[in-house]
Amino acid sequence: MNEEQLTKPTESADAARSEAPQTEQAAPETQAEAPADPDEAILAEIGAKLGLDREATIAHLKHRPWPRWVVLAAAGLAVLVVVALAMSPRYFAAAAARERTYAALRDGDIDTALALISQADRSVPHTRQIRGLLGQVLIAAGRENEGEAAIREVVSSDNATAWISEGRRLEKIVRGNQLFHLAEQAFQEKRYDDAIAKLQEMVSSQGDAPNLESSIGWCYLRKAEEGGGPEAAAAAREAFNKALALDPKNQDAHDGLAELDKLTTQGGSK
Amino acid sequence: MIPGILIALLTFPGVIVHEIGHEFFCRLTGVLVYDVKYFRVGNPAGYVIHSRPKNFSQQFWITVGPFIVNSVVAVVVALPAALPYFILGAPMSILHWFLLWVGVSVGMHAFPSSGDAKSLLSSIKFYRAQAGPLIVLAYPFAWAIFIANVLRFFWIDFFYTAFLVTLVPKGLVALIK
Numbered sequence: 001m002n003e004e005q006l007t008k009p010t011e012s013a014d015a016a017r018s019e020a021p022q023t024e025q026a027a028p029e030t031q032a033e034a035p036a037d038p039d040e041a042i043l044a045e046i047g048a049k050l051g052l053d054r055e056a057t058i059a060h061l062k063h064r065p066w067p068r069w070v071v072l073a074a075a076g077l078a079v080l081v082v083v084a085l086a087m088s089p090r091y092f093a094a095a096a097a098r099e100r101t102y103a104a105l106r107d108g109d110i111d112t113a114l115a116l117i118s119q120a121d122r123s124v125p126h127t128r129q130i131r132g133l134l135g136q137v138l139i140a141a142g143r144e145n146e147g148e149a150a151i152r153e154v155v156s157s158d159n160a161t162a163w164i165s166e167g168r169r170l171e172k173i174v175r176g177n178q179l180f181h182l183a184e185q186a187f188q189e190k191r192y193d194d195a196i197a198k199l200q201e202m203v204s205s206q207g208d209a210p211n212l213e214s215s216i217g218w219c220y221l222r223k224a225e226e227g228g229g230p231e232a233a234a235a236a237r238e239a240f241n242k243a244l245a246l247d248p249k250n251q252d253a254h255d256g257l258a259e260l261d262k263l264t265t266q267g268g269s270k
Numbered sequence: 271m272i273p274g275i276l277i278a279l280l281t282f283p284g285v286i287v288h289e290i291g292h293e294f295f296c297r298l299t300g301v302l303v304y305d306v307k308y309f310r311v312g313n314p315a316g317y318v319i320h321s322r323p324k325n326f327s328q329q330f331w332i333t334v335g336p337f338i339v340n341s342v343v344a345v346v347v348a349l350p351a352a353l354p355y356f357i358l359g360a361p362m363s364i365l366h367w368f369l370l371w372v373g374v375s376v377g378m379h380a381f382p383s384s385g386d387a388k389s390l391l392s393s394i395k396f397y398r399a400q401a402g403p404l405i406v407l408a409y410p411f412a413w414a415i416f417i418a419n420v421l422r423f424f425w426i427d428f429f430y431t432a433f434l435v436t437l438v439p440k441g442l443v444a445l446i447k
Contacts, residue, residue: 039321042304061302070290070308077347077372084350084365091354098358128359154359 094120094130101133105170108177110141128154132163139167140174176202183215192223213243214252221260236260278315283372284340284379285309285316291339292318292332299328314383326397330404333382333390334411340380344434348373352439370435377431381422387415 040054047057065071097120104113117134124130131154138147151163183198196219203212217239224232237260243253278285286308296303302321309316323329351369354360362370390412394405418426 039302042319042321046304058302061304062300064303067308070286073286080365080369081347081350084369088350088353091357091360095357124354124358124360126361127354130358 090123091127094124094127098130098133101137105137105140105174106177108174108179108181110137110174110178113137113174114141126154136163136167136170139164140171142171172205176206183219187219187222190222190226192219192226192228195219196223208242208246210243210247210250210253213239213246214250214256217243217253217256217260221256221263224260225263233260233264275311275313275315277378278309279311281375281378282309282315284375284377287340287343287376288336288379289316289318291336292320294339295331295335296320299323299331301328301332314385323393326393326408327404329390329393329397330408330411333386333415336382336386337380340376341434344373344377344380344431345438347376348435349439349442352435353442356436356440373435374431377434378427380430380434381418381427382415384416384419387412387419390415 043054043057046061047054050057050060052060097116101113101117101120104110104116114137117130117137120130121127121134131150135147135150135152138144138150140147147167148160148164151167152160155163179198179202183195183202186192186195186198196216199212199216199219203209203216206212217236220228220232220236220239224230224236236256240253240256240260243250244257247253289306289308293303293306296318301323303318304321305319307316307318320332323332347369351362351366351373355362355366390408394408394412
């Protein structure tokens with residue numbers, strides 16, 4: 001078929017980029033002037049080539065299969081996409097392991113965090129987010145050199161410093177979380193002096209924080225209730241006031257002061 | 271400025287899928303396809319010659335076809351490459367790079383050409399009486415195609431592709447999380 005004699009109703013997008021002229025199908029108003037219906041002319045031309053009459057030509061065009069190479073290329077591409085997708089679950093598993101690592105770090109459980117992220121690193125090696133976090137957890141676990149080396153493997157030297165200092169910050173956070181976990185345990189077991197000691201250790205390493213101060217206040221409050229005397233009540237008030245000085249909206253401290261007022265008004269302890 | 275022919279050569283899978291998009295919707299709507307050039311070094315880089323649509327919706331879907339087909343294919347092909355990279359910053363394998371190239375190439379040719387828009391506009395006039403509800407979409411769509419083709423100078427097709435192969439996978443990751 002001679003392409004030049006045919007209209008080109010649709011073109012590639014890129015043809016437009018290079019300002020290709022778009023030859024529209026014969027416009028309706030020009031149809032009357034045309035010697036014959038262009039569709040019929042094309043059908044006759046194709047039919048003549050194939051040795052088919054009009055109806056057989058239409059049937060041939062309607063049921064013409066897709067070119068073999070198009071089918072093969074589409075199948076090949078589909079296989080590649082499936083293969084690549086089949087590789088994805090381990091990335092999802094590693095992403096889930098990363099989330100569990102962060103949860104373990106929040107609980108101050110550095111051993112579990114290290115085990116989880118090491119396993120993820122073995123399944124998707126040399127992956128920035130996993131090996132980088134492994135490095136940070138190693139630093140948090142006190143294995144500074146190993147951690148730095150792991151980070152430098154996957155993070156550009158420009159960013160490595162930030163990743164390493166984040167690891168060191170993580171160490172403080174994990175230590176804080178461990179202390180808070182121990183303080184909570186001591187509080188539940190009514191070992192208030194132990195709980196206060198752990199919380200004060202956190203204050204000395206992390207600095208003043210309203211939540212830490214109100215937690216100390218609650219420890220003193222419970223100690224006062226358990227017969228700790230006016231000194232414990234005064235220490236509780238001091239801690240709650242300190243928390244409110246840092247954060248006037250700290251609800252925990254407001255609640256503590258209210259309960260402390262009730263206790264001191266009643267003038268006694270349990 | 272990069273010549274269109276060079277872009278067509280670098281992104282030839284997109285030209286092929288664009289023409290397949292036209293042909294697919296011709297077949298789907300029962301319009302006879304007389305001839306297809308999936309790719310050639312020339313202008314246009316590809317075309318589909320088909321019989322005159324019998325109604326407006328056939329013309330509409332044939333025009334819109336590449337936008338739908340290329341967008342879907344670009345996302346599906348680039349997704350397996352983009353997911354590990356965006357979730358975890360995983361290194362890209364040759365397979366991932368290949369899929370990303372195909373995905374970007376296909377996305378770059380998602381917009382119908384100005385010629386497609388002209389076909390759509392002239393068919394609005396021709397089929398006005400029988401156009402049906404799709405005609406409401408046809409004018410804004412045709413003008414959106416014209417504007418997109420003007421904005422090609424500013425690489426809008428590239429930015430649209432970037433949206434398809436980066437933001438869509440990122441959105442999916444956010445949904446999964």
